[in-house]
Amino acid sequence: MHQGIPSMSDTNSAHLQIFEVPVGGMDCAECSKHVQTALESIPGVCSTTVYLAAEKAVISADPSQVDKDRIRAAIQSAGYTVPDTIVPADRSSTEDLSKRVKIAYGLIVAVVLAIAIFGEWMGVIDRLNGMVHPLLGAVIVALAGWPVLRKVFHALSQKTIIAQTVMSLGVFGALIIGEWITALIIVFFMRVGDAIESYTTNRARSSLKNLTTMIPRTACVMKEGVEAIVPIEDVHVGDIVLIRPGETVPVDGVVRSGQAAVDQSSVTGESLPVDVYQGSHVYAATIVRQGSVQVRTTRVGEDTTFGHVVRMVEEAEANRSEIQTFADKFSGYFLPLVLLAAALTYIFSRDPLSTVAVLVVSCSCAIALATPIAMLASVGAAAKHGLLIKGGKYIEAL
Template identity: 45%
Template structure:
């Protein structure tokens, strides 16, 4: 009961100041999580936002605002414009050049003895004042964190700065403070650069809608539109809701959703989606969803929350960073005890920095997720990318996945005593409320024959079997199996249809077969090439899992050169996934996200194909491809593997560099000034290495080779 009540608690989203690193996120989550009545906290550096679920009877937003302000992260108004990547690149380049120049001057000044002569020019109070002015924000943040029993990446370096001041190393202390501030600047700019793709996506979010109310057009907030409202969209405007066009005609660009700039033509009866732009024409749209309930709203929320799904590598790095402070303090203490050298001990504290270790994973993941979002791909976190990078088994659904999902009815065979139109009309009525692609084929065939599609009195879907409905006082079951005894003539016709590669739908009325419907689908043209690419990427097993008839499944599987299992129920697909997982294999399951959602959830990576306008599928899968493009899958696998390589390179470099720096500082070979210069360089390397992922997906443009396997049956031709 408590869990049920918690699900009904409101969720507050706040954009907060200074949320641009993992340390900030942990401090915010710990601070808000300690408030009574707060049930969950999610700090999201990618969007600079915090999502809090809370019990309003115990805590209110004002108290949460006060708690955030106390730790230096007060809520602020969200930015209305996305940062420009080129501007961020220029700022990053200038900051990097500034750091490199300062490092060179520090090294040269140390070698030539300029730092000591510079320190003698001014009295120590001036050096102290300059150091405190430059380091004030750092000391403030570290002190706030310490007050809340939180250690940040700058805690150790701040101790080194204070040690330099205690030893009278005034110029060194000022250099340490300056390098820390430069490092923070680079981190903020890089985080902003990594945010660019996600922020650009958020900029497409519609803010207002023109709604017809009592014969007048009224401008209201987009998330205030109710299902059933009529929304007017004029040329050049963004469609603010998901809905159906009830009048008008227009060219609509859906690049914010699918990553494709190729427009589609919208007219009466067609669905349209929020964040699409009307380029030519005007539309009147009846809303079906608004705000976060739209396809775009769900996509944006999942992309923004993706970074909270931390990879196993990131959890290891977080634990390492947490243990780093006591290790560094121990090294500094041992250095002071054995060498009696306070300067060397101070250098140990200055050179130690956990920033590159903390940044190694989140910046890389953030860049990769932002890059995929631009292409209409929703990836639910770094853990998904890591699992995808290690996967070696690919399981495939058929209808709507390997096929276009738009089958057409090829035959209606009635049993004795029934007419073809009556059988089709009953089947269409039973399938009236079904979302399955075969159901749409049945309804379309009935409409083409001019048959009325009656509304059923009762309806229920049985995944893997079909549908059951009460139509005109009759119990109508439409599914893959007949009920009762099948007349020989009907059985012979059904066998012939299956042999031709059709999928059968048996129409049973009051427990007896009234007829059989045959439907055929079309294989997607890019599937053979995509599967060849995935094999080349190391997928050792690729298998078709379908609820279809074995002979139909065989036709598709043979054309693709893969094994198959047919006649499968949803729970049987789950069992296959679990069998592979028990063998230690990493499984990718690709489906349409509707009736195969349980198997997608069970797989290590569940990929829902072409899910625009299907919110349930977007929520069910760990990867959602809004565009029906199979070549996105091998491109995504490549990006996942590149992301994993980048993370390991980042971590390996950061750990090696820190160990080397600690060793040199403890041995007295690295002065505090040089240590301050040295600790800024790994940040630049880690951030620059991660920025490679911002280039995004590398699609395959190869041409199928002559002689490649193609399905020659009529239902497989692309």
């Protein structure tokens, strides 16, 4: 897939070009919104789509006003990076890590909940609140929650509100009334929620990136009758590629000589191998089960049929479902309603702790983040099992 910065191709619209730029540092749905806002603020940009799982942005812009340096500067100003390359995920290490993370999260949450419940029941929390100076407690809370609180402050500096903003207000409210342990517990669950979101995003991202590993990174090219193993980037249209039994086809092409049974399930979904012979078309990411063939290359890399399939799956986020659109709109109105509910709670009850409870319980994370993350996780899980889905609206249609 795309490895450099940035790739450009002409579009059907006059005087417009497509800039495809990898973006690093995005670990949640809110991050992609920040990047999109930053890019859309560049004069000359007509449209922008940011793909969280694929870690890239696709910008349609006027090349006389926009270049790669301006795009890079805009992304960096939003607090993200523009890497030179995107390294494919290691499948085995990702699966091992996912098992360890599940166990660790379960144990940590259980322990913290047990401490909080028994501590409240035995009066330990009240004693700790009295023993520790409020300023020291605030410092402890700030250090524990800094990774999440930093996102909130950065969003505020960009004049935007994110899902964690409401819970952050709850944290500050708890600190104001001297309940620093309550604030610390809130911060803990903010960190857990943020980590789970990042973990889910990375799982989906890893599943999509693993698709690219289905195409071999090298090919056996016949040059003047001599076999040479070369990187796939050095294979060009017209080159003759030799594929032996058990090898994966690295390019799209036409069989020049030989005969083989090819497993094309990764491209066509056919369960049985297909016999190919001189004049037959073969596709990258398919596997030669029996026989060997020499193939004249017609398409390489992103231009192959499988490359187009992977691109469609990577860009599935753009095909948003109706429920995602509704969740985005509703979450935009949710914060003012929560603040109003908290204000009314304080006016009628005069209880600061109840006011903080309203802010925490009414967190919009479940609305603003759960829907897109669920769709992203579904696409990623399907890709891991060989099912390629073009977007959330297709999942919803099922």
